[in-house]
Amino acid sequence: MQAFLSSPRRIVPGLLVLLGAWSATACGPSNDAPSEARADAGKTAAAAPPASARADSTKWAAVDEALGRQGESLPGGVHKFTMPRTDLPVVSGGLRIKPALALGSWLAFMPKGAGAVAMGDLVLTEREYTGVIARLQQGGVGQTAVHKHLPEHSPAVWWTHIHAEGDPVEIARTVKAALALTGTPPEGSGAATRELALDTAAIRRTLGHGGKVNGGVYQVSIPRAEIIRAGGIELPASMGTATALNFQPTGRGRAAINGDFVMTAAEVQPVIAALKANAIQVVALHNHMLDEEPRLFFMHFWANDDPVMLARGLRAALDQTNSTLP
Template sequence: MKVFALLAVSLFVSGTAMAQDNWRDAEDVFRTTGKMLDSKTVEFSIPRSDQTVMKGDTKLAPEFGLATHIKFTGTPEKAMMAADLVLLEKEVTPVVTQLQAQRLEITALHNHLFGTDPNVLFLHVSGSGTAKALATSLKAALSQTATPLGSAAAAKSTTVAAQWTTVQGVLGQKGEQKGDVFEVMVPRKDKVTEKGKAVPPFFGAAHHFFFQKAGDKVATTGEFVLLDKEVNQAIKVLNGGKFDITALHNHQLFDNPRLFYLHFWATDSPDAVARTLRRVLDMTAGGVSATTPSTTRGTPGTTTTPSGATGGTTTSPSSGTTTTPSTSTGSGRTTTTPSTGTGTGGTTTAPGTTTAPGTTTAPGTTTPPPSKGSTTTPSGTTLPGGTPPIPSATTPKR
């Protein structure tokens, strides 16, 4: 078994190294090492370490959402590129002019945060061709700025600070600590195309969160990648968690389905900010795949019942039986499907007895009481020990 394990690790490491070697031309242009996000997608991160950016009394680390990100997918000979350039106001026009000269597409220009000093803008760029040609064209545009090409992001820490362990536990996702910043990416599970070509989730359809210390609390910023019908649900959850909504926009011109990027800012305890972020993750199609103690998740296409309730005992519709909705979850999305009603905890309901307005249970249906120490939420999720629940959201019908 040890031999097979070592062989698997060896193949993974050699495969990663080989994939990284494939993008050597781009690395030479940017004078920095790329990071493989998946087998075909590489990312170059260039922090704006030349700038001191403040938001109120908080000094933002260059890795805290202030790095230019350049991604390539496909092959070095036939690559797609998506870049997110971090610019000062005075740099925007010279960069746009150079990008037009290099025949690269500008797809968006906007802020991600407000109230920063200096004001920072984000210019999104796309293109296709060889990785070397694309990188050379982009470098020509970046030469109009003070972006420190050749500088690397802070090294990944081998240990994770206690507050980031809390964040990982609540989100159910592992992240990376780089200097004073903790970063988490959660790819959506939808199939996304750009100009009719399928693109991997890490190319532009991944939720992206950053965390750093802010006094005795933590600050968080980042973006959720959402479908149109998810946008206002997410805003409601974030607003309820005392998050500032700082931007809402698109990044690409020809993505399908149309994706919206919702940016935010908040300062609170690690547990509090992570719980709010988790609530939004759980209501999107790109939710988390890992189950953490903070929530109970169902499997795709199954109906979830509270702990202590009689799972799978809903009765088939019969004459005079009125059905009530039960909640079904799958792939991070919650939908409402009808199922037949049951009686109240621990009682046998007599024929024709109404247990809720407009709800009639079938004769003889028995529902045992909830288990000791459990708390049942209105959404049907039971958390052990009375832990405050993470509510689920019902996807509206379109």
């Protein structure tokens, strides 16, 4: 398949109402009001959510509506959507891949100027790819990377990183229209979280960093220690700049691991050496963004073995990076 990439075009903000909501702040009582009225207003304000929280909820509500999904507000002003491809029966290495291991599309927004910047990663089949890219381009949403996360797998899947700046509602509408060309299930159709057949405590001790159980997978996210910027703004870890280590139980005390290390250029070869020394396969090495500082490289990996042994190998690789570890 021929993948084509282009620099993202800017979307010109088109909704003055949205921009008003974007900068809205709560109004307090007049200084001319009687002291009793000011006291009552103070009690009401104390009982209400902070103005910043109310404004944050207001500005993202229109984006949720435009995308047709409920996003999650995260630290750093990020509003993020997760869209697991529970419809895809992907098999790699003889293993049915759970969406939480490697098949999770996502889209995240954060404020920038009068609008927002959006970044994400869409999981697309070969048949979906061309139509989705055309629709994204039509709406001004660009692509910054197209690649694989898994070794040999079927059906063939492409992971497509996207980027746009401007009116977040228009960006969300474009992504929704593109997703409509895929089999991406509607919100709320994912599998319920259940207890894993994994010693997650041992994995946590070995990695030196805890995680969460999601969709039958133990997920660990480890941010970089330095500040990462792109497009003139600081990017929180939730915008796709954290190392992701995922464990899926495969039976008989084993687990498959997948995810990606986030590295600077100087860290790439030491991380490869650490992974190879611990029998962990390097699947792909590439960039996800176009203008980040420092320049970052993303390395996807794979293995299926004893999870604690694999965690030791992952920790050895983490020790070669500037990650936030104890």
